[in-house]
Amino acid sequence: MNSRGLVVRNLTAHLFTKRGCARAVDGISFAIPPRKTLGLVGESGSGKSMACMALMRLLPKPAGQIVDGEVWLDGVDLLKLSEREMQEIRGRRIAMILQDPTSSLNPVLKIGYQVGEPVRQHENVRGGPLRTRVVELMRQVQIAAPEDRINAYPHQLSGGMRQRVVGAAALACKPQLLIADEPTTSLDVTVQMHYLSLLQELQQQQQFGMLFITHDIHLVPSICDAVAVMYAGRIVEQGEVDAVFKRPAHPYTRALLRAAPRLDEAMESLESIPGELPSLTELGPGCRFAARCSKASQVCSDAYPPDTGLEHDHRVNCWLYGQPA
Amino acid sequence: MKIAIDEQNRLVASARRSGRLPVIPVAILVLLLIDVIFAGVIAPHSPYATDLSKRLIPPAWLPGGDVSYLLGTDLVGRDLLSRLMTGARASLGVALATIFVGGTVGIVLGMVAGYAGGRTDSVIMRLVDGSLSIPVILLALVLVSVREPSAWNVILVLSLVIWARFARLVRGEVLSLRERAFVALAQVAGSSSARIIARHIFPNILNTVIVVGTLQVGWVVLLEASLSFLGVGVPPPIPAWGSMVADGRAHMLSAWWLSLFPGIAILLLVLSLNFLGDWIRDRLDPRLRQV
Amino acid sequence: MSRALISTERLTKTFTRHGGFVFSRQPSVYAVSDINIQLSEGETLGIVGESGSGKTTLARLLLQLEKPTSGIVRFRGRAFGELNGREVREFRNTVQAVFQDPYSSLSPRMRIGEIVAEPLVVARGLRGQIVQRRVGQVLEQVGLKVSTAELYPHELSGGQRQRVAIARALAAAPKAIVLDEPVSSLDVSIRAQVLNLLRQLQRDEQLAYLFISHDLSSVRYLCQRIAVMYLGRAIEEGPADAVLSGPLHPYTQLLRAAALPRWKGQPGVQHSYRAAEATLPSKANDGCNFAPRCPQFNATCLRSAPLRRETRPGHFVACHEC
Numbered sequence: 001m002n003s004r005g006l007v008v009r010n011l012t013a014h015l016f017t018k019r020g021c022a023r024a025v026d027g028i029s030f031a032i033p034p035r036k037t038l039g040l041v042g043e044s045g046s047g048k049s050m051a052c053m054a055l056m057r058l059l060p061k062p063a064g065q066i067v068d069g070e071v072w073l074d075g076v077d078l079l080k081l082s083e084r085e086m087q088e089i090r091g092r093r094i095a096m097i098l099q100d101p102t103s104s105l106n107p108v109l110k111i112g113y114q115v116g117e118p119v120r121q122h123e124n125v126r127g128g129p130l131r132t133r134v135v136e137l138m139r140q141v142q143i144a145a146p147e148d149r150i151n152a153y154p155h156q157l158s159g160g161m162r163q164r165v166v167g168a169a170a171l172a173c174k175p176q177l178l179i180a181d182e183p184t185t186s187l188d189v190t191v192q193m194h195y196l197s198l199l200q201e202l203q204q205q206q207q208f209g210m211l212f213i214t215h216d217i218h219l220v221p222s223i224c225d226a227v228a229v230m231y232a233g234r235i236v237e238q239g240e241v242d243a244v245f246k247r248p249a250h251p252y253t254r255a256l257l258r259a260a261p262r263l264d265e266a267m268e269s270l271e272s273i274p275g276e277l278p279s280l281t282e283l284g285p286g287c288r289f290a291a292r293c294s295k296a297s298q299v300c301s302d303a304y305p306p307d308t309g310l311e312h313d314h315r316v317n318c319w320l321y322g323q324p325a
Numbered sequence: 326m327k328i329a330i331d332e333q334n335r336l337v338a339s340a341r342r343s344g345r346l347p348v349i350p351v352a353i354l355v356l357l358l359i360d361v362i363f364a365g366v367i368a369p370h371s372p373y374a375t376d377l378s379k380r381l382i383p384p385a386w387l388p389g390g391d392v393s394y395l396l397g398t399d400l401v402g403r404d405l406l407s408r409l410m411t412g413a414r415a416s417l418g419v420a421l422a423t424i425f426v427g428g429t430v431g432i433v434l435g436m437v438a439g440y441a442g443g444r445t446d447s448v449i450m451r452l453v454d455g456s457l458s459i460p461v462i463l464l465a466l467v468l469v470s471v472r473e474p475s476a477w478n479v480i481l482v483l484s485l486v487i488w489a490r491f492a493r494l495v496r497g498e499v500l501s502l503r504e505r506a507f508v509a510l511a512q513v514a515g516s517s518s519a520r521i522i523a524r525h526i527f528p529n530i531l532n533t534v535i536v537v538g539t540l541q542v543g544w545v546v547l548l549e550a551s552l553s554f555l556g557v558g559v560p561p562p563i564p565a566w567g568s569m570v571a572d573g574r575a576h577m578l579s580a581w582w583l584s585l586f587p588g589i590a591i592l593l594l595v596l597s598l599n600f601l602g603d604w605i606r607d608r609l610d611p612r613l614r615q616v
Numbered sequence: 617m618s619r620a621l622i623s624t625e626r627l628t629k630t631f632t633r634h635g636g637f638v639f640s641r642q643p644s645v646y647a648v649s650d651i652n653i654q655l656s657e658g659e660t661l662g663i664v665g666e667s668g669s670g671k672t673t674l675a676r677l678l679l680q681l682e683k684p685t686s687g688i689v690r691f692r693g694r695a696f697g698e699l700n701g702r703e704v705r706e707f708r709n710t711v712q713a714v715f716q717d718p719y720s721s722l723s724p725r726m727r728i729g730e731i732v733a734e735p736l737v738v739a740r741g742l743r744g745q746i747v748q749r750r751v752g753q754v755l756e757q758v759g760l761k762v763s764t765a766e767l768y769p770h771e772l773s774g775g776q777r778q779r780v781a782i783a784r785a786l787a788a789a790p791k792a793i794v795l796d797e798p799v800s801s802l803d804v805s806i807r808a809q810v811l812n813l814l815r816q817l818q819r820d821e822q823l824a825y826l827f828i829s830h831d832l833s834s835v836r837y838l839c840q841r842i843a844v845m846y847l848g849r850a851i852e853e854g855p856a857d858a859v860l861s862g863p864l865h866p867y868t869q870l871l872r873a874a875a876l877p878r879w880k881g882q883p884g885v886q887h888s889y890r891a892a893e894a895t896l897p898s899k900a901n902d903g904c905n906f907a908p909r910c911p912q913f914n915a916t917c918l919r920s921a922p923l924r925r926e927t928r929p930g931h932f933v934a935c936h937e938c
Contacts, residue, residue, distance in 0.1 A: 016336035037880075043803035063340060067328045159667075188666035189830060189874040200880070215803065222878040241880070259808040261837035263860060263875045269815070270837070272808035276773050506715040507723040507731075510784070513679050515708035515739035528725035 004074055005209055006032040006055075006177055011069035013054035015280075016062075022280040024050040026233035027068070032177065032226075037203070037210040039220035039241070041256070042230035045277045048213050051230070052179050056094065057086050073177065092122040095170035099182040101162035105154040111165050112138075112150025118172040137168040140205075142198060160191035164198065174206060181213045196223050217256050221245055226313070229253045232278055232288035234304075239314030249316040252289045287319065295320060347604050350597035357413050357594060364411045369393065370404035372411040372564050377402050381580050397582045399572070405582065408564040409590055415553070415565035416594065419479050420545040424538050427484035431491025432534060438492065439499025440522055450496070453489040461486050461548060465557045474560040479552060483545055494537055498530045532609040539602035543595040550591050566591050620693065621792050621824055622678055622711065623654040627687035629673055647673040649848040650687070652924075657791055660818060660825040662839030662856065664832060664871065670848040671828045675796045678826065679713055708739045712785035716797035718777035722769040728755075728780055729765030735788040754783040758813060775806035782813065792824035799834060811837055832875045836860055841930075844868050847905040850924070854931030864933040867906050904936070912937050 013025040024047040032038045042048040053059050055071045057078065071078040078089060090096075095118075098104050105114055116134045119125050125133060131150070138146035141164040154162055163183060170178060180199070184192040200223060203210060212224055220227050221241050228238035229252065237250040248254045258271040275292040286301035287293070293300065299319050306322040309315050328336075360367070370393075379402035385392050396405040438449040465482045472478055502508065502525070511521050552558035553567025561568065566587040573583025628651070630644040648670040655661050665671040676682045678689060680696060689696045691707045699707065712735065715721050722731055732751045736742045742750075752762040758779040769777060778798060785793050798814070799807045811834055818825055818838075829835050835842055836856055843853040844865065852865040863869045904910070907917040914937070922934045 014333065016333070016340045018341050021333060021337050043805060062336075065328060065336060067333065190666065190870050193874045217804070218877055221880060223880055225880070256804055259804050261808075261811065261833040263833045263836055263872065266857070267837060270808040270812050272812055273805035274809070276775060276806070277803075506717055506721040509676070509679075509681050510713060510715065510721060510781075511723075511734065511738075512681055513708065513711070513713045514735040514784075514788075515705060516734070520738065524726070525723050529723070531725075 003031070003033075003072075005034045005036070006211070007070075007072040008055060009070040009072070011051065011054055011071060012067040013050055013059060013064060013069075014067050015050075015060075015064050017281075020281040023233050023283055024064075024280055025054055026283075028228075028230070028233075028235045030228050030235065030238060032209045032211060034176070034209050035203070035207045036226065037212055037224045039224035039227040040211060040213045040230060041215070041217045041220060041227060043215055043277065045232070045280070046230040047233040047280075048230050049181055052096075052181055052211060052213060056090060056096065056179070057083075058090075088122070091118045091175075092173045093175050094177045094179060095173070095175040097163070097166055097170050097178065097180045097183045099185050101159060101166050101186065102154070104166045105162060107154055109153075110151055111154060111157070114154075115150070115165060115169045115172060118169060122173050133172075137172055138165070140171070140202065141165070141168040143168070160187055160195060163187060163195060167195075167199070167202070171202060171206060171208070175208055177209045177211065178203075179211045179213070182215065183212075184219070185215070199223065217253075218260060229256070232283065233280060234288060234317065236289065236318070237314075237316045239310070240312060243311065243314040247310075247314075249310060249314070249321060250289075250318050251293045251295050251320075287317070347600045350600035353593055353597045354601060357417055357597075360410050360413050361417050364414055368404075368407040368410045369395070370407040372403060372408040373562055375401040375403055381576075383580070384582050396586050397580075399583055400576070400580075405586060408569065409566070409586060412564040412566045412569060412587065412590070413594075415476065415559040415563060416546055416549060416567075416591070419476060419483070419549050419559065420542050422480045423483040423487055423545050423549075424542055426480060427487035428491050428534065428538055430484070431488035432495050432530070434488070435492035435495025436499055436522060436526065436530070439496040440503065440518070440526065446496070449492065453492050456485055456489040457493075459486065462551065462555065462557075465552050466555075469557045474557065476559045476563070479549060479558050482552070483548055486548075487541060487545060490541065491534070491537065494533065495530055498533050499526055502526050502529055536602065536606040536609055539598065539605055543598035543602070546591065546595055546598070620654045620656050621691070622826075623690045623693075624651055624678070625688045625690070627651040627674075627677060627689060628685050629670075629677055629682060630685045646670075646848045648677060648684075651848075651850055653843060653850065653853075655792060655824050655826050657824055658822045659841065660827060660839040662835035662842035663826065663828045663845060664830065664835050664842055665828075665845035666830055666871075668847060669845040671845050672796055674845070675713070675794050675826070675828055679711065679794055680707070705739055709735075709788050710791045711794065712788065712790040712792070713794040713796065714778070714781045714785050714798045716801055718774050718781060718801065719769075721781045722777055724769055726768075727765065728767050728769065728772070731769075732765070732780065732784045732787050735784065740788055750787060751783075754786045755780075757786065757817070758783045759809075773806075775802055775809060778802060778806075778810055779813070782810075782817070786817065786821070789821075790823070792826065794826045794828070796828045797830070798827075800829065800831065807834075814838060832860060832871055844871070849905060849921075849934065850932075851906065851935065852933045853924075854928075858928070858931050864927060864931075864938045865906075865935050866910050866912060866938075870909075904934075 008031070009029050010027045011025055011029070012027050015022040015024050028051060030038060040048050040051065053064070054066055055078065059065065066079060069079065073089070073093065078086065081089070105111065112134050115137055116130050119130060119133055134150055135146045138149060143149050143161060143164060157165065184195050187195060196219070214220065224241050226239065227241050227244050228235045229250065230236070231252050237244060237248070237253045244253065245257070248257055255271060255273045259273060261267055261270055273292050278288055278291065284301060285303060287305055290296040290300040297319070305317045305319045307315055307317055308322040310321065379394070379398050380400055382394050382398045383390050384397045385395050390397065394404050394406070396409065398404055399408070434449050438446040461482065464485065468478055468482055508521060508525055511525055549558055549565070550567030553565040554571040556568065556571070558567055559565040569587035570584045573580065576583055627648060628646065629648040630646050632644050651674060653661065663671050663674060673682065677684055691699065729751050732754060733747045736747050736750060751765055755762055755764055760776065760779055760783065772780065795814070799810050802810060815838055817823060825838065827835060827838050839856050841854065842856045842859050843850045844859070844867065845851065846867050852859060852863065852868045859868065860872060863872050902921070903919055904913070904917040904922055907913040910917065916936045922936045924932050924934045926932050
């Protein structure tokens with residue numbers, strides 16, 4: 001596999017618990033070409049965060065195990081690397097921003113130290129040069145007066161500033177791929193908007209690829225080039241943002257797009273999806289959305305639909321598009 | 326990169342196993358409890374009857390041993406096994422009574438402090454700080470010197486120490502429960518403070534109390550053993566494991582069984598209690614791992 | 617003119633901040649400052665604000681879970697302090713609440729049936745069969761099976777729990793429900809179910825809602841009037857359509873812009889706003905709270921807090937510049 005960027009193939013990661021085997025990530029495939037952003041959308045329990053933990057090889061031990069699949073970064077299969085080699089990848093070539101900036105930062109260390117940590121770790125830079133580098137990183141994420149702020153502690157910053165500091169630390173070693181797991185969910189809406197445009201600016205400057213994980217499908221068009229919609233461990237639809245948002249194919253994607261109230265039009269009633277997410281330990285052979293789908297037929301609960309190509313790279317797993325075998 | 330199906334099944338099976346009841350510790354505790362209740366009936370000999378002709382018989386499997394004195398006899402010919410069986414009463418009985426008395430006082434005061442807040446809280450918490458800073462052994466020595474030594478004294482001394490641990494923990498729990506939305510909603514529904522404490526607060530601290538109670542029993546057993554070892558515990562001739570270890574001290578080389586078996590008994594009891602306590606904690610409330 | 621169920625007059629709540637080490641007391645923070653709102657029977661009022669806006673404190677003040685520092689909360693025109701015991705019980709029967717977190721809203725050791733019955737038992741003093749029947753009735757009304765009453769909260773999903781919380785609020789047949797972010801912790805697909813349910817119930821039972829949220833879209837979906845709060849003050853208030861289609865205050869404009877869908881590469885409006893975030897006000901009348909972030913502030917904004925004025929009938933704004 002020689003293509004550049006990130007290519008994930010049939011990634012399968014299960015949680016082995018007392019209640020049985022939870023198929024949290026069940027054979028997902030996607031690709032992020034260099035400099036592009038893929039939005040991975042799903043509700044809680046869809047497996048989106050597990051998927052990114054699996055490709056970072058940071059699943060909770062001993063319950064979480066990668067069962068199958070390949071994760072290629074610029075032609076190297078990360079799942080075949082030793083733990084030592086993987087440590088070199090994390091923070092240096094793949095960086096991560098998590099949802100809660102407060103728990104992402106260590107409360108007793110100065111923020112300058114924490115921003116410089118990846119540089120110290122991976123590039124062995126110390127002293128004056130490190131300081132200059134840290135100030136520069138903090139200026140990049142628009143922290144005012146970075147020379148003074150490097151001596152501040154996390155609690156002295158607002159939530160939005162903390163999340164920008166987390167971003168500065170993540171980008172410190174110029175990674176090829178940034179995984180942002182719900183980076184704006186804990187921020188206020190007005191701050192969220194600012195953070196997203198900052199991420200885009202940084203991406204243009206530094207040319208990294210991005211995996212943007214969110215539960216809010218309406219954030220996706222503002223920052224992503226492509227989107228993958230996850231439901232109960234599987235990607236049910238993926239494609240260019242334009243195609244998926246203008247011509248959503250899977251009934252789940254359509255429902256998600258219509259389920260949120262809109263600001264620009266008065267609505268008489270919201271189209272809601274009946275029922276709830278199925279239990280990941282008791283999945284049948286069929287489509288996982290079948291029980292909640294208004295278009296479901298017998299075949300939907302008998303067999304999982306094939307991965308069907310619609311146009312360009314727009315793909316969907318739904319019997320409405322694929323022929324029963 | 327692929328994990329085969331039977332390997333997957335094995336992983337689930339091992340996840341299931343990790344949460345199972347610790348069978349051996351529980352069996353030991355059940356046997357000990359039966360022993361505490363029926364020691365008088367099932368002990369092979371009287372724990373008090375001396376017989377100098379039978380003194381210092383080694384355990385049955387050693388040369389010179391006697392099958393009717395399974396674990397041997399002591400300096401005055403009393404059956405070691407019978408004394409151990411009776412001694413469980415002192416160890417476990419005192420510990421359980423202490424947890425009951427100290428626990429009840431601690432829970433009540435902790436709830437009052439946490440819910441009332443303000444001055445009441447300050448006063449109770451200063452008492453807690455005070456009793457946590459008393460050296461237990463010293464307190465026991467003083468109390469024994471002013472009162473007749475008795476098992477009740479030991480329970481009193483240990484309760485004076487243990488209540489504070491319960492009170493502090495319960496107060497912390499109540500403080501955080503008080504901020505939970507369901508308490509605010511109960512107020513919105515018009516509930517009185519008494520109802521809120523009884524229906525919403527108390528049931529929610531029970532888990533914590535049970536977990537901590539179980540884990541504290543082991544600690545109290547050790548304390549009681551230390552007091553008995555120092556001669557300020559349950560008074561002779563009632564056998565207590567701690568004092569049995571102390572009595573055998575002088576004969577460690579010639580009659581090692583005198584100290585070893587009560588020592589093993591203490592070890593087994595405390596270990597079993599801790600295993601059980603850990604299991605209950607993991608079952609009820611994994612959040613409490615640091616306790 | 618409909619009757620006012622709850623109204624406030626110059627309602628203010630300050631908190632003393634305890635920061636840092638033992639004795640460093642910091643000046644009071646105005647969580648809620650000078651709020652005048654009114655909730656009439658059958659009316660839906662949305663309170664919009666971000667974190668630190670004081671919207672949750674306002675809810676707690678209206679529910680009598682906090683005492684105001686100054687100002688008055690009135691129930692049917694009577695100041696709360698003047699109510700006698702019977703009237704307080706009447707208030708508890710009339711006004712119920714649903715909170716954000718469906719996990720902490722339900723007492724984990726009580727069965728769903730007992731939880732839902734609590735308002736009936738406590739405030740109405742009812743027992744036995746009547747309670748059972750009413751519990752079954754409200755559970756069905758929120759789309760749950762009657763048998764749910766036998767379960768414990770941990771056996772339910774987040775969406776089901778929030779339905780239970782709503783059923784409980786409905787049990788004593790209240791006139792008004794204070795809803796503090798009732799859908800923001802729910803998943804999108806479940807959120808739509810609950811929003812639809814709330815709208816249905818409001819129409820069926822002629823309920824008054826005080827709906828508190830950071831999400832303009834769900835406020836628009838559920839409310840006739842909205843009030844926008846920023847750092848403890850109500851900065852704009854009016855009919856939902858008017859406020860959202862033609863927001864006057866720069867902060868409301870910013871909120872609206874943030875909530876509108878955008879495409880990658882399309883420029884946002886946020887660049888005219890400074891990145892600075894809300895800072896807690898420690899003094900009451902010392903300029904406009906939003907001035908540090910406002911794109912159109914002038915010297916007056918820093919000197920004095922703008923007063924609330926009516927620009928069109930029923931549409932109020934507190935801003936010097938608009």
